[in-house]
Amino acid sequence: MLYLKTGLNVCRCCFTEKSLWRRGLSTTENLSRTNLAHQKILSHIPHAQKGAVFLSQFLYCPAAFIRRGGVRGLFGGGRGNIRQQTLEDIAENIRERKFKRIVVMAGAGISTPSGIPDFRSPGSGLYDNLQQYNLPYAEAIFEINYFHHNPNPFFALAKELYPGNYQPNLTHYFIRLLHDKGQLLRMYTQNIDGLERMAGIPPKMLVEAHGTFATATCTVCRRDYKGEELRNDIMEGTIPKCPTCKGIIKPDIVFFGEELPQQFFTYLTDFPIADLLIVMGTSLEVEPFASLAGAMRGSVSRLLINRDLVGPFAWGSQRHNDVAELGDVVSGVKKLVELLGWKQELEALMNVGGDKTSVNNQEE
């Protein structure tokens, strides 16, 4: 019985309880046997492949397996001749406000049209720029231990990405329009460029899963700062120091080995009530963000606007209510906007621009 009782916590999924455990909010004893089994498996698997393991949870958690509709739910069989949904169907349901609690998940692919450099790829200007700092490997820039050893490469990146250097594009304004129409439940973004806020999407509608430059914290005394207070130092190439304790002030970007922002866990209340998931511009490779797409209820339509099939869309278990619009992300969003008949509204919104001062907006 305990097994079934804890099953619910386990399968939301393993990482939830694991995070609580890491924070000291849960004890090892509280972790169910199944979850410990998951952790054991997951700890042996390279980061990028963990998404594929998401399904393996069902092997260990019968409660979740049944909840997802058993074999039928997993493989989509036994549903008779349910018609495969199309982009037109999704557009119609948005236009007629049948979808009004939309969750958007986005990654770097929505920011590249704004000119944000891909700092993870060798050959891109910024990556090459960072090589002058002799980083042992590109990811070291986001490792907290490396930061304490040498914060210079991170602040060079911060100078490049600091809000104000780049402008949001059509994809950001489309999400802003969803919000203006009262149909956005939440946007989950992996991006740290702040373009969502600049497009005028209020911070409370955003889960910035990898953090933000809009706020900062002293690494020693933990005092909070606004991103704007650091701007001059960062633009001048000076490491920002805390006036109180002289510690280094670090923008609230989530580093490897750091806690996820508390807000990330709003997915626990958002996902059960969402009626549409839009995934765009992401490879869905970085956990725990990647597993979120699979955490959406089976009855909920999922729309992927992306260069490639990714995550649950690529696992061969596509549902009748999964729609993939592949290719250039901006073109995909444009197509949806035209089907919605929102083209003029979106253009008007883009001409006015977002709230350019919203980076100062600390509203929670």
Ligand SMILES: [Zn+2]
């Ligand atoms: Zn301090």
